[in-house]
Amino acid sequence: MQQGELVNPFPSARGRLTNGVISRPAMEWEQRYRRIVITSDTVATAFVVASIGGFFGVRDAANWHEKWRILAFGTELLVLVALAVSRAWAPAVLGQGAEEFRRLGRSLFTAAVVLSLGGIALASRNIKLWIFVALPAIALVTMTERYLLRLWLHKQRKEGRCLRPVLAAGSPATVRDLIMRTRKFPHLGWRVEAVCTPEDHGLDADHVDGVPVVGRLADVAGHVRGDGYRVVAVTPDPHWSPDRLQRLAWNLEGSDAEMVVAPVLMEVAGPRLHVDAVLGIPLLRVSMPTFTGGRRMVKGIVDRLGAAFLLLLFAPLMVVVALLVMADSRGGALYRQRRVGKDGCEFTIFKFRTMVTGAHTARAALADHNEGAGLLFKLRRDPRVTRVGTVLRRYSIDELPQLLNVLTGSMSLVGPRPPLPEESAAYGPDIRRRLLVKPGLTGLWQISGRSDLPWEEAVRLDLRYVEDWSLALDSVILWKTLRAVLKGQGAY
Incomplete structure (x- = not known):
């Protein structure tokens, strides 16, 4: 590398494969991106709080709880704690769908409620400024910052970087559909690197839509532990009985892999899906779509x-x-x-x-x-x-x-x-x-x-x-x- 050359903090996952093994550093980009988001949220919050305090000139006050530094520090600390408690920095939601912004909004709303109760308890006269001016400004700046970071992340993914290596396990037809979707939407961050197929399919076909078939469905856990896949995508197939799915989940414990099971109701998602335990049986509950209310x-x-x-x-x-x-x-x-x-x-x-x-x-x-x-x-x-x-x-x-x-x-x-x-x-x-x-x-x-x-x-x-x-x-x-x-x- 020549002197002065910039180093991309998110190297491509390609080139990390050595004898079929994906090295653990290939997933370091997740923690790096998370640190960037946390730092950006902290800096954005501090900037807004400092700007609000400086613009409105609320430094001079007789009571300690009216002082600018106390209110500013309390507001920033409250926002950051709310973000952490609401898991708004969880790697699973960063750069993914509306859930990231939903958690961000929920965190700021929680901070506003707590700040309001604190203002009532302390009988603070300046608390309205922080609730109705500072927090909305923090919401605007942090959401804009998160969106810009997401655009940058999606650009990296379209260039083959910041992708999670996926092992798909299921029937060839459903696996092929998953491969097609991940290629069509690279911004989602998945790349199917290997496939496991049913016993009756055999290994006569060594590729599914260009992705190598590395084993049968019974071999999934062994390949994950040996090759370091980040996601195990289980697609529909008669092989996957509840007992086998549970055994697979147990076998993946201790690994870095996330197990994702594609339900039969492929087009139902988001707030309508709930997992409930009824009589000791985990059930996927699908609530009715909302047309009124x-x-x-x-x-x-x-x-x-x-x-x-x-x-x-x-x-x-x-x-x-x-x-x-x-x-x-x-x-x-x-x-x-x-x-x-x-x-x-x-x-x-x-x-x-x-x-x-x-x-x-x-x-x-x-x-x-x-x-x-x-x-x-x-x-x-x-x-x-x-x-x-x-x-x-x-x-x-x-x-x-x-x-x-x-x-x-x-x-x-x-x-x-x-x-x-x-x-x-x-x-x-x-x-x-x-x-x-x-x-x-x-x-x-x-x-x-x-x-x-x-x-x-x-x-x-x-x-x-x-x-x-x-x-x-x-x-x-x-x-x-x-x-x-x-x-x-x-x-x-």
Whole structure:
């Protein structure tokens, strides 16, 4: 290494394999990343606390519990303790899904409650400043810092670094599906390095989708201990009886491997899954999806307030866009279309017009050129789209008037894509479940590729949202929508 050359603190897991053995230092990146997150949270909290105290000038006070240093130190210590107690620094959640931000939010809420009770007990006059100014500022800074660190981690994973070596054990079909998913979504941090297959499959096929078959299902524990895999992914196969799964879990004790069992209900996840012990038997309890109640009421309030705020924010842009649309081609600025919403009720959706007037009459002539998936009609280079319309579609600006639909309650900020009546009429019973909730301005489909997605994948994402909806998931989708819109991928 030449002098002055920077050393990547997260080396690639590739090149760590020696005679089929993965060295333990290959997983040091997990602890390094954890230390970086802890340091960043600590520095961010200290910076906010110091800035708040300095800006509001609360150093001078007669009572000890009013002094700036006492309140500042107490607030920072309380936040850091809450983060540790809530396991917001657990390696299993860092860089993974919405759970990281859920724990971070829960920690800060706990800190706010404890700080409030402490302020009441001490009769502190300055405590409101720390509860209503400092803690929200800490939440904003730490969540932004965590998100930036996650983007950096995902970039490393796409380059083959910071990946957990996985041993997949199950039937060839289910293992192949797991391999395909890990390759499609490298940011999740898994890379299947080896496979164990059932006895009746034998070892005649020495690879599954390019991954070597190293043994049979009965050999899993031995390979994990000998080769140092970080994750053991157990996929469905008749071999896996409760007794064998329990024995495998016992045999993995003392190793660094995490055992992950894929349930039969593959698309049910998150807050709906609970493990309960009933009569000494561990049971996976699946709660009913939430379509009514307090959380839905909160979602409705957030939708309307968010839509009103965004309409005010984008009002100047919408006026300019309307003028450009009318100047580019004959016709009005807005396009109205009937769509199907919650419980199959039709409503009128608003969009900026992106096609020439009377474009619907030319659709039949273009039917043979349809590039849309399933029931969708899409053309990458649709001759009916205007010049301004091409730009509006690429960056989803044409959908801004749908904020009016959200404001009036026929749509939500986040939800499944609103289908056309003819699409909805062709739905089967399973696909009709997407009509159990309000359609959304954005959703999992938009942050996952939009029109580039196959029809089956788009439906799967919509149904997953219906089944696993949560306020935390909505927040993540809204955050990721901005990046998806700026990239313009899959929009045409």
